[in-house]
Each structure stands twice: as structure tokens, then as C-alpha cells.
Amino acid sequence: MAGIYIHIPYCKTKCSYCDFFSGTNFGQQSELLDTMKAEIILQKDYLGGAAVSTIYFGGGTPSTLSVSQIQEIMNSVRENFRIEEGCEITLEANPEDLNLTYLEELKKSGINRLSMGIQSFDNEQLKFIRRRHTAETAVDAVKDAQTAGFDNISIDLIYGLPNQSLQSWKCQIDKALTLNVQHISAYGLTYEMGTLLWKQLQKGEVIQVDDETMNAMYAYLAEACTGNGFEQYEISNFAVPGYRSRHNSAYWKQQPYLGIGPSAHSYNMESRQWNVSSISKYCNLIVTGKCWYEKELLSEQDKYNDFVMVSLRTVEGIDLKKAKAIFGKKRTEYCLKSAEKYIEKKLLYINNESLRLTHAGILISDQIITELIMCGD
Ligand code: SF4
Structure with missing residues (x-):
């Protein structure tokens, strides 16, 4: 069993807390997608012929791609790897990019799991952290996905946002639990060096939620999710029985995976490697036949x-x-x-x-x- 991770390093806007490798300049997009298809061919032996049981489009924002662009990448993966019957294929999505037509096409293309970055249902908080969507868009996106036939939907939430009270966080979880989704991932906000939010913290423009409140938020998260039919299977992850993320579970079970795209990581039990975190360098290195990743042998x-x-x-x-x-x-x-x-x-x-x-x-x-x-x- 093995997994494939595909990194789409584009976002329409940058969220203030985010330090993932992603940019807002789509200029090189078609060159990048072609190069990623070339990388898929170059790496076709990386998994040693193991059957691929999970594929994960992460980012960045994979939902900025058209369905035909996603299909082209999928075709390339299918042509070069042995894909298991019933393979879990996840796409991370921003609610703002989703509508019923797009979701129906996505479903037909073979994507069978959606992971939506909702983060909060409070419009003031969403605006403050520079998310593109509103609470209403997020709820509509979940409903549209369900109408399109998605029965494996995960949502991401963040607790400990600046000025967020325990009561406000409780409302976010309670709202999430009304949506009939199968999976909830919730992360405590971290102030990553260099992000806009981190700079705001340095200037005293935001106040960090204190540890005691963070702990109470986490306790409520665990209590509310487990009290509503979710099992906690990892520190930040809750799933309705039968709907754990197979892709992430494989990471935690240390199964091998191949990462495609700039900044993507790969692991094969003997070594790990990580692709260069630059779209232009990634494309140039692959096109000119040079090595595009660094590698570390594991002791x-x-x-x-x-x-x-x-x-x-x-x-x-x-x-x-x-x-x-x-x-x-x-x-x-x-x-x-x-x-x-x-x-x-x-x-x-x-x-x-x-x-x-x-x-x-x-x-x-x-x-x-x-x-x-x-x-x-
Ligand atoms: S959409 Fe996701 S990857 Fe893009 S900037 Fe926001 S948090 Fe980062």
C-alpha cells in the first residue's frame, strides 16, 4: 500500500496565518502542470510497484484547477502507477471555488473525498485572517457537495483565532456538527514566523488567545465531536466510523508515499526527500534533466x-x-x-x-x- 500526494501551489489570495508553499501568481501554471506530469513519469518506480491506495491533491488550493486539469494529472498517475480498486482520492478545496456544476464534474472525474478549508463560520474572523469565503459560502459549498453525491467530506477548522472567545469557538463546532460531514480536522492557530499574522503579533496588533482558553477550546472540540458520533483517531482529527482519512492514516502508519510538485515530500521507509520550493526552479531543474529534490537517508x-x-x-x-x-x-x-x-x-x-x-x-x-x-x- 502506498500513497501519492500532489501539491498545487496556487492560491487566489494569501491567508494571513499561512506558511504553506503557495503563491498568487498563476503565470506559470500550464508549464508547471506539464512539468508535474513529467515528474510523475520520472518517479514511476519510486514506490517499487506498490499498489496506490490513496491519492491526495493538496496545496495551495487544488480547487483553483479546472476539472480537465485535474483529470489530466489523474490520467498521468493512472498511466504510471498501479491504482488500487476503491482508491481514496481527495481534493482540498476552498468553498469559494465550488458550485454544483464543478462539484458534479469533479465527482465524475473520480475524486471521491473532499477536504474543505472552512476554518470558521464567523465572517468577522474569516475576514480578519483573509479567507476568501464567507460562512454562508462554506455552508452552501458543503450542501452542494452533498447534492453532487459526495459522501466523504472533511472540513478544516482553526481554534484560537485572535480575539476568539471560548463561546465563539463552541459556536463554530456546533455549527460544523449540523452539516452532516464525515470528518473534522481542527488545529490550534500557530503564529508561523514571517506570515502577516506573525508580523501583526510582533507589532502588538493582535492578542494571542491564552493557553488556558486554548486548552478549554480543545477539550470542547473533543467532547462535542465524540459526543456526536465522531471518533477521535488522531490529535487533530475526528471521523464518523469508517471515514478516517486513509491518506493521513497511511502517513501515521509510516507507509511509503510519493510527493509530486514543488515543495512536495516523499518517503519510502529508507529515506525521505523534498522537492525544491520554487515553481521556476522546479520547472527548470526537471526540464534540464537536473535533480529537483534533496534527499536524506534515514538512520x-x-x-x-x-x-x-x-x-x-x-x-x-x-x-x-x-x-x-x-x-x-x-x-x-x-x-x-x-x-x-x-x-x-x-x-x-x-x-x-x-x-x-x-x-x-x-x-x-x-x-x-x-x-x-x-x-x-
Ligand atoms: S488557501 Fe490554504 S494554502 Fe492558500 S493561503 Fe490560505 S491557508 Fe494557505
């Missing part, structure tokens, strides 16, 4: 760290038997020793020979993960 230590990092974020936690079998007794014992104080504080627990985060542990998961991975060779 045993890297592999162990990745394993701990991704496993602990999931509801299944770290499978201690598996850890011992793959990484040996010394690393597993280090992991358990580092976990002791967190187990005592009820931030971690062991169940079925797996080390898992409690709800309280999730709130400081970054700190816990950092301690568990600091094992020397």
Missing part, C-alpha cells in the same frame, strides 16, 4: 524518532511490541523510562501493550514527544 535513530512522533499522535499510540521488534530493547526501554513521569501524572497510559496519550496528555503532546524521542544511539 535507525531517525526511524525510531519518526515512529514515536507519528504513533503517539494517533489513538492507537505506540505499539510497544512493534517498537521492540523493530528498534530493539534499548530504545523501547528508553521510551518507557522517559514515559514514567507522564504515566504517573496521568498524561500517558499503557493499554494493550500500547503507550497512549490521555486527554490531558494531548494538550502537552509536543513536550512529551520531544522527551520520548531524545534517545541517543
